[in-house]
Structures are given as structure tokens and as C-alpha cells.
Amino acid sequence: MRALRIFAVTAALVGVSTGMALAADPVTTIPDGVVPATPIDRGDCPNPIAHHDGTDDTPGSGSTLGGPSAPFWYLGVAHTPSGPVQIDAVQFFSEFWVTAGNVTVHVYELDNPSNAADATIFISAGGNYEVTFSEPVCVDSAYGVVFCPDPGVWGVLGEDTSAPDGTSYQNNTDQGGCQLISPIGMDLLITSCVSECGPTPTVNATWGTLKANYR
Numbered sequence: 001m002r003a004l005r006i007f008a009v010t011a012a013l014v015g016v017s018t019g020m021a022l023a024a025d026p027v028t029t030i031p032d033g034v035v036p037a038t039p040i041d042r043g044d045c046p047n048p049i050a051h052h053d054g055t056d057d058t059p060g061s062g063s064t065l066g067g068p069s070a071p072f073w074y075l076g077v078a079h080t081p082s083g084p085v086q087i088d089a090v091q092f093f094s095e096f097w098v099t100a101g102n103v104t105v106h107v108y109e110l111d112n113p114s115n116a117a118d119a120t121i122f123i124s125a126g127g128n129y130e131v132t133f134s135e136p137v138c139v140d141s142a143y144g145v146v147f148c149p150d151p152g153v154w155g156v157l158g159e160d161t162s163a164p165d166g167t168s169y170q171n172n173t174d175q176g177g178c179q180l181i182s183p184i185g186m187d188l189l190i191t192s193c194v195s196e197c198g199p200t201p202t203v204n205a206t207w208g209t210l211k212a213n214y215r
């Protein structure tokens with residue numbers, strides 16, 4: 001039964017696959033023989049911010065992330081919180097992967113790009129992933145979540161095309177660095193997990209001031 005199912009998937013993919021994508025192609029087709037992953041709700045993101053509906057509407061292909069040779073492609077999304085939030089983690093879905101390696105997930109406040117955090121994840125196959133930030137940042141306004149692979153690392157992210165919000169981006173290294181530059185007409189399957197901003201550490205406070213603060 002399992003062999004039959006794999007054969008059916010492979011046969012279905014042959015119809016849309018005409019071989020590997022060109023070096024700088026902004027769209028990547030799933031390589032022959034690779035079984036696509038299925039998106040799930042991980043259920044461990046109590047305060048999500050997302051624009052997608054959780055469905056990958058482009059089976060067998062995806063906007064290129066990274067790629068085999070320069071210019072490499074970056075993918076990302078802009079998220080707008082309703083107030084100050086701490087960005088704790090980012091969850092995402094990749095339908096399939098082509099070349100294994102490290103991907104840095106860069107979050108930054110659009111109005112203040114130096115307010116930023118990075119987390120790196122090694123990816124070798126499609127799946128449902130999460131990165132957490134060891135030094136999370138607090139943002140007051142819209143922020144970018146950008147996926148920036150090491151040179152030569154190559155994959156895709158899931159794409160919801162049903163009701164695009166105009167908040168997802170794809171740009172290559174010839175256009176600029178690890179930031180949101182060129183909007184695309186779909187919602188990438190990227191979710192931020194946020195929480196309330198923690199209290200700012202009190203420095204240079206006298207004991208009397210501290211006692212007053214905690215009364």
C-alpha cells in the first residue's frame with residue numbers, strides 16, 4: 001500500500017516536473033523522487049501572528065529560498081503586532097528541500113532595523129519547523145521575519161495563494177541584504193510566536209527606589 005502511494009505521488013509529480021530549476025529561478029520545482037511534506041498546526045504557539053491559512057496551495061513547487069548559485073533568494077514576511085510584543089519564536093513550513101544547510105531567521109523592527117535578533121536552523125528536508133531566539137527582542141511596531149540561507153543552501157517555503165495580504169516578500173542578493181524588499185502575491189507559511197515584553201531591568205537604582213517600585 002505504501003509503495004503504491006509513493007508511486008502515485010511520484011507519478012503525479014512527473015506531470016508538473018520538467019527537471020531541476022535554473023540557477024537563479026525564483027520558483028523551484030520539487031526534484032524527482034522527493035516526497036513533499038504536509039503542513040500541520042504544531043499547537044505550541046499561544047499568541048500567533050500570521051497572514052496565511054495554513055494550507056500550501058502550490059503542491060510540487062515553491063518560491064525559491066537560497067538556491068544553487070548566486071544570486072541567492074531570501075523569503076520573508078512583515079508582521080504587525082497590535083502593541084509592544086516580544087518575538088519569542090518563528091514557525092514555518094517547507095514543502096521540500098533541495099540542498100541541506102543552515103538558514104538564518106532574521107527578525108527586525110522595520111522602523112528601527114538595529115532592533116533585531118537572529119536564530120539559525122539546519123534544514124535537510126521539508127517539514128514543520130520552529131526556531132526560538134535566545135536573546136529575543138521587543139518591538140513596538142511592524143517587523144520583518146526574513147529567511148536568509150547560507151550560500152548554496154536551497155529549499156522552499158509553503159505558499160498560501162487564496163487571499164494574499166501583500167505582506168510576503170522575495171528578493172535576491174543582487175537586490176539587497178537580508179531584509180524585506182520585493183512583495184510577492186501570496187502568503188508564505190510563516191508564523192511568529194510572541195508574548196508580552198518583559199520588564200526593563202532596573203539599573204543604578206538605590207534600594208529605596210527598588211522598594212518603592214515593588215510596593
Ligand SMILES: [Ca+2]
Pocket residue numbers: 056057058059060061062095157158159
Ligand atoms: Ca508549494
